[in-house]
Amino acid sequence: MSELTQELKAKIITQLNLEDLAIEDLADDTPLFGDGLGLDSIDALELIVMLDKSYGIKLADPKEGRKVFETIQTMADFIEASRK
Amino acid sequence: MIKPIYVHGSGSISIQPTFEPGYCFDSILSFAQNPVPAYEPDYKALIPAMQLRRMNKSMRMAIFASRLALQQADRTAVDAIITGSGLGCLKDSERFVEALLAEEGQSLNPTPFIQSTHNMAAAAIALVLKCKGYNMTYVNNANSFESALLDGMVYLTEHPNDTMLLGGVDEAGERTTQFWDIAGYLKREVPTIPTPLEGAATPGEIAAEGATFFVVSGQPGARTYGKVTAVETSLETDDTVVLLSRFLQKNGLDADAIDAVFMGFNGDSRYDGIYRNLGHSLFPATLQLGFKHLLGEYDTVVASALAIALQLLNEQRIPSSLRLNDVEPKELKRILIYTQRRGKNHGLILVEQ
Structure with a gap:
């Protein structure tokens, strides 16, 4: 799981052009939206595309995204659960 | 108007x-x-x-x-x-x-x-x-x-x-x-x-x-620190000398009233003759300046020429890197910018103090 969270951090930094952040700056439980990383709705779309392209997971229900994209950990949990 | x-x-x-x-x-x-x-x-x-x-x-x-x-x-x-x-x-x-x-x-x-x-x-x-x-x-x-x-x-x-x-x-x-x-x-x-x-x-x-x-x-x-008094474009023209002469005439000027002319020489041997012909025909006794040989070519590079022209009008000095001839104007009060790209899209901008 730790390998997956590290991989997700790297992908998010690259995909969302978070130039000032290093992997070490992102904790597994940092909120991605709101007061945490401060991502917005376009970032949410980028994350949906990333899940599809990198992990073959299509988010069928947009409401599901709110929980899935809460933190790096919730994303990793969702990917693991989808693989089973 | x-x-x-x-x-x-x-x-x-x-x-x-x-x-x-x-x-x-x-x-x-x-x-x-x-x-x-x-x-x-x-x-x-x-x-x-x-x-x-x-x-x-x-x-x-x-x-x-x-x-x-x-x-x-x-x-x-x-x-x-x-x-x-x-x-x-x-x-x-x-x-x-x-x-x-x-x-x-x-x-x-x-x-x-x-x-x-x-x-x-x-x-x-x-x-x-x-x-x-x-x-x-x-x-x-x-x-x-x-x-x-x-x-x-x-x-x-x-x-x-x-x-x-x-x-x-x-x-x-x-x-x-x-x-x-x-x-x-x-x-x-x-x-x-x-x-x-x-x-x-x-x-x-x-x-x-x-x-x-x-x-x-x-x-x-x-x-x-300066004003733009006239702008004109022409997609194509048979005769750039006529195009510029008419532009000057419309603005109540003759070539002698232009203190310096900025031209878009970019080192392309196929099209720089357009500028050379203009220089010889209309502005043989006028200070001629270039900018694309230092800035390269892109569709809106002429905006940089306007910025440079305004700077020269204010500083009243001419960097040697911009010079295409050795004419020394008495003063810089009015600059004409003329460019084209690949023989089309002719543009004229008149800049004054």
């Missing part, structure tokens, strides 16, 4: 360090590549990091240059924004189309799509400045900036008390450059900046990129 517009501030990013305070082409960066990327500032000095991360190069250059223009004009807001861009946000357009092909229309990233349009720079400036006024982008190949300028003059004739940001921006794209190379537009034999204009001139252009913005209004002010 369209009235002159007054310039209160300018900011420029190009392949030379034009954004540095006081820079005026006394030292020139040399390049041996094609295309030549812009010499970029530390954008974070004027643009917050969270805004910067979603800006492509055109947007970054446009916002930084417009910030510099606002600083010089001592303004924080404007009533309207007009830009010109020949090719818009080219890299994101290329990225989006390439992804469209690679992914067969599936799972496309939203950011390159959103930012692939020509009007993103004007939109981004409006968002940053919270300007809800007139916002327009002109896409007319190498006359894009002149078209924006003409619209700015019309707008400010109708709203003389308004202040406006007006500029041009274009970026070089990798894939588009490959297409241009195939089409024979680009220099293949050792492209260099500064570009040789006389004996060693070869066919083709050196592609480059940049952004230049101005704060303008319909009224002079304490910080006014």
Whole structure:
């Protein structure tokens, strides 16, 4: 799981052009939206595309995204659960 | 009757360090590549990091240059924004189309799509400045900036008390450059900046990129440092001497009334003869200046020529790097800018003190 969270951090930094952040700056439980990383709705779309392209997971229900994209950990949990 | 517009501030990013305070082409960066990327500032000095991360190069250059223009004009807001861009946000357009092909229309990233349009720079400036006024982008190949300028003059004739940001921006794209190379537009034999204009001139252009913005209004002010009194474009012409003669005549001038003429010599041996012919026919006793041999070629590079012309009018000195002849004008009060690209898109701008 730790390998997956590290991989997700790297992908998010690259995909969302978070130039000032290093992997070490992102904790597994940092909120991605709101007061945490401060991502917005376009970032949410980028994350949906990333899940599809990198992990073959299509988010069928947009409401599901709110929980899935809460933190790096919730994303990793969702990917693991989808693989089973 | 369209009235002159007054310039209160300018900011420029190009392949030379034009954004540095006081820079005026006394030292020139040399390049041996094609295309030549812009010499970029530390954008974070004027643009917050969270805004910067979603800006492509055109947007970054446009916002930084417009910030510099606002600083010089001592303004924080404007009533309207007009830009010109020949090719818009080219890299994101290329990225989006390439992804469209690679992914067969599936799972496309939203950011390159959103930012692939020509009007993103004007939109981004409006968002940053919270300007809800007139916002327009002109896409007319190498006359894009002149078209924006003409619209700015019309707008400010109708709203003389308004202040406006007006500029041009274009970026070089990798894939588009490959297409241009195939089409024979680009220099293949050792492209260099500064570009040789006389004996060693070869066919083709050196592609480059940049952004230049101005704060303008319909009224002079304490910080006014020049005015644009006339603009004209012509997609094609049979005779550029006639085109320029008529332009001067329409503005009640003859060639002797022009203190310096800026021409768009870019070292392309196929088209520089147009400028040479004009120089011999109309301006043999006039100071002739160039800029594309130092800045490369892109659709809105003429905006940089306007910024340089305004600087020369204020400083009353002529850097040797810009000179095409040795004529010494008594003073610099009126400068004519004339450019074309590949024999088309002729543009004329008259700048005065």
